Amino acid sequence: MHVHLELCVIPIGSGTSLGEYIAACQEELEAAGLVTELHAYGTNVEGEWDTVFAAVKRCHERLHAMGAPRLFTSIKVGTRTDRQQSLDDKVASVRQQRSGG
Numbered sequence: 001m002h003v004h005l006e007l008c009v010i011p012i013g014s015g016t017s018l019g020e021y022i023a024a025c026q027e028e029l030e031a032a033g034l035v036t037e038l039h040a041y042g043t044n045v046e047g048e049w050d051t052v053f054a055a056v057k058r059c060h061e062r063l064h065a066m067g068a069p070r071l072f073t074s075i076k077v078g079t080r081t082d083r084q085q086s087l088d089d090k091v092a093s094v095r096q097q098r099s100g101g
Contacts, residue, residue, distance in 0.1 A: 001049045006076040008042035011068035025059040
């Protein structure tokens, strides 16, 4: 099943600068061959369900291995069966609506 997922992983007890953790998680998602779109408060991820959730697990494993004692993760998941739609398609649809199309 194809899935769109918004992922935000927050290390707790690792200080206030989280860039190295975000970069490590991003590497895990990309290594899995997933389509990703990093934004200010998380990452949008697109791919097959099992691949996406296995990559999220690897993110957790890697961040713990980097010394993060605790992780708080927020996940939003969307699936649909009526048609295929990419993350780019979703954004383009809204932009088209805003331009009067």
